Amino acid sequence: MKAILTLLIINSLILISCGNNTTIEEDLLSSPPSNERRGRPQDNYECQISSSGHCIFTGDPHKTILKPGTDKILDREDQYLFSMEGAVALNSSGNILNASGRPAFDGDYLGYDPEHKEGLSSDAKAFHRVMATMFSIRNALMYDIAAITQTEWDILINELAIREVKNSTYTDGPTPRDNYYGRQGIFDLAKNPQGRNIHHEVMKFLEESGIFLLCHVTSDDFGQMLKDTHPEGHDPCQVAEITSKVPF
Structure with a gap:
């Protein structure tokens, strides 16, 4: 009898252990891939309401940017560093x-490596210019919004405007995930967040603006690559609803 009870206890422990392992495996399979699994840095951004009422993000601004409408790469003090012709985007490492x-x-920034730049394809060169363009817009929305005027904003987003990227704002969705902000809408929101943490709205605008701009200035083959490698299986260039591409 004692042996039978011992056997029953062991079997119960095995069943519990197997059940727990199955649950862990199911959780791993059902959980969405993290940014690190997708080859992207982890998104740790938050924004905090400043004394001026703006939602200022944690982290650091891009230390080098492309001056809108020019080929000049500047530092944070607007000092000229080098030309976009030899500029490439680098990560924090x-x-x-x-x-x-x-x-x-x-942590991304622009460095000078004309030899590397010369050997890149036209799509890759366009990618680096998109990154340079978005660095300025990103700094404005995330870090410098208190000082940015409407006129300055219009200059910063000109590359988006001439391609009609992010033309409209929609905020009547059943959940915040269904809403999106256009070029003017996101500026108005950032200027007056009404005490809200607008991290999600700003990051969504920046990510969609960047990839839609990229769709405009690269080849159809590059657009297919964007679809094939999208972490959620989306076709961003189709979502962008491009009727006629406008290259740089």
């Missing part, structure tokens, strides 16, 4: 970014 659908992240 100093590695040159591969052309992909990857959005800009904290």
Whole structure:
């Protein structure tokens, strides 16, 4: 009898253990891939309401940017550094970014490597210019919004405007995930967030703007690559609803 009870206890423990392992495996399979699994830095951004009422993001601004409407790369003090012709986008570790659908992240910056730039394809060169363009827009929305005027904003988003990227705002969705902001809508929201953490709205605008702009200035083959490698299986260039591409 004692042996039978011992056997029953052991079997019960095995069943419990197997059940727990199955649950863990199911959780791993059903959970969405993290940014790190997708080859992207982890999104740790938050914004905090400043004394001026703006939602200022944690982290650091891009230290080098492309001056809108020019080929001049500037630092944060508006000092000229080098030309966009030899500029490439790098991550925080100093590695040159591969052309992909990857959005800009904290720590990315523009460096000067004309030899590397010369050997890139036209799509890759366009990718680096998109990153440079988005660095300025990103700094404005995330870090410098208190000082940015409407006129300055219009200049910053000109590359988006001439391609009609993010023309409209929609905020009547059943959930916040269904809403989106256009170029003017996101500026108005950032200027007056009414005490809200607008992290999601700003990051969604930046990511979609960057990839829609990328769709405009690269080849159809590059657009297919963006679809094939999208972490959620979406076709961003189809979502962009491009009727006629406008290259740089």
